[in-house]
Amino acid sequence: MPVATLSLFRFDGIAARLWVIGQMGLARASLRRERRAQFWKLCGSGTGQGFTPKPNWGVWAMLAVWPDEATARDAVATSAVYGRWRARAVESWTAFLAPTSARGSWAGVNPFAPADHRAGTGPIVALTRATVRPARALRFWTRVPDISAVIGADPNVVFKIGIGEVPLFHQVTFSVWPDAASMGQFARGNGPHARAIKAVRDGNWFAEELYARFALLGSAGCWEGGDPLARLRTEKDAA
Template identity: 35%
Template structure:
């Protein structure tokens, strides 16, 4: 079980920014959670140079759904986030497997069967410093392509560090819609340049059955 919570703030934005440093040590002690990241988000579609200081993403992996529900209902950490924020929407996901790594490890190796229906994707990249100009040169083209993609329900840029550590979270109507986008000329062109020019120091691509969402 994996959850991704999008935390929206209308006030308390400075407090929210400080949680990027203060909250992770508390999350590491959460019962039943083996992976936790509090991530900033970008404005617009896909990767973004411009941060969105009104929204943060909390990505967590759980032993089971019961442990996750307990955190969202009873934990002091989440109660505080809920009190300070305007709205939190949590997406519940089931791993279909991941390729690559996140700081040297694959956090989502489990491989369930695709259940049909909606599918979620998390892509993450750590960009080589000397390749930053080339990477950001092609970001507007990639963002426009995904904005116009058929079958895309939602997407948001997320990440740990601006410029160099970028990720995206997206939800698609079904697996075929996601694959159709992956094989568009624009996407194939950019992926080709990524490989040929060695843009990334580390990358990961992960897919999930989309189970449900809850607004807190």
């Protein structure tokens, strides 16, 4: 069963941040040599509750797909490129994800095609990726702050971050929800998210788009000084 990983790294200080900016080019060679990876992308991040056009120079990400969970965990723990990034970062965190549904494409392929795993009743991860048409970029970014603010204010969302390959034009949102019902409640209705989706469809804003859902298999590392998924474990124990 293919397993995806999203690894986040936080870099502090000018030297470390300049180093990782250089890695946006240099690390590609290392990842090409990582034969176990079926797909990978290097991304920067945005500020705010979801993502914004203003970059966050301290937070960077690696997203990859592996043939199975054991390979994914071993690669993240032992691969040289991950080790170099962890050594320079002040903290890092990885989520291990089993695809349950995916439609659309990323750079011409769908890297998250689900295999045998079926969505259960546990936590759900949502990932959306889009290539924004340059002529529609201004309209797109006028919508995003409203959506980001709503995500941040939603009491159900456990974790969220916006990342991207190319600022302004190649954007990814990643969010963790306690269950499918809470995520669906945010996505539906007449709120900013629903209105933005309608505008995307009506205005043909995206040249390419992908929507994927995952079951959360686990995580490793820490983020913002702790476990960003601790709330899920607390709620499970309480239940």
